[in-house]
Amino acid sequence: MSQKDYYKILGVSRETDSKEIRDAYRRLAKKYHPDKAGPEAKDQFQDLQEAYEVLSNPDKRSSYDRMLRDKERGIHFGRKAPIYDSSPWYRANFRRPFSRRYGPSRAHADLILILSQEEAQEGRSVEVDIPYYGPCPHCGGSGEVWFFPCMACFGEGLVRERRRVRLDIPAGIEDGSVVEIPIQTIGSIKRLITILIEVR
Numbered sequence: 001m002s003q004k005d006y007y008k009i010l011g012v013s014r015e016t017d018s019k020e021i022r023d024a025y026r027r028l029a030k031k032y033h034p035d036k037a038g039p040e041a042k043d044q045f046q047d048l049q050e051a052y053e054v055l056s057n058p059d060k061r062s063s064y065d066r067m068l069r070d071k072e073r074g075i076h077f078g079r080k081a082p083i084y085d086s087s088p089w090y091r092a093n094f095r096r097p098f099s100r101r102y103g104p105s106r107a108h109a110d111l112i113l114i115l116s117q118e119e120a121q122e123g124r125s126v127e128v129d130i131p132y133y134g135p136c137p138h139c140g141g142s143g144e145v146w147f148f149p150c151m152a153c154f155g156e157g158l159v160r161e162r163r164r165v166r167l168d169i170p171a172g173i174e175d176g177s178v179v180e181i182p183i184q185t186i187g188s189i190k191r192l193i194t195i196l197i198e199v200r
Contacts, residue, residue: 006051006064014065018056025052046154053152053159063162067129109196113179115169120199123171129162130181130193167195175199 007014010024028048032041054060111128135141139150141157149155167179179195 004047004050006055009047009051010055014068018058021052021055025056049151063129063164066127066164067162109178110193111195112198113167113169113195114198114200115173117199119169120173120175120197121171123173124169125166126169127164127166128195129164134159134161169197173197173199 007016010021010028012020012024016024025048029045029052031037032045032048034042034045037045054064111130113126113128115124136143136150136153136157136159138152139145139157143150143153143155143157145151150157153159165181175198177197179197181193181195
């Protein structure tokens, strides 16, 4: 999934039902299809497809809505990280704070978790959507459907997803602390998801 506002892309509200989402997509897809609107409409058309792919699927829409709520609560997503996830799985590792000079910056963290002074002192539990890339369910990861590029993943064979994990933030955590979550990936390769804690 993405940080894009799929509801705005389709011009609908968060309370919109599936029929209205489908109708909005069909109307806009006809308007912005590259064959009709020209090559310059390609990016907008792809955004429409991406938005419809998520909002038309109840499970994906539910996960996306949770991500929006987390973002509004102060959980911010950093750079995109290609992660091939395979199983449930994680064990969080809390590391001591880095100095601002030598530690990971906001730009290099996968996620930024902002806590209030009170939350940092008392500790809290928070659910976080971890980003990863998985095989496209429409083409099975091949990137093709009947010899044509898959429109769901644009021929890449991968789609961006998120897995929800629960983090128990210990009491007394300091600003600049780092949470590392190892992700088991395809083959022998592993990757760490880095969450930077900011206390304000």
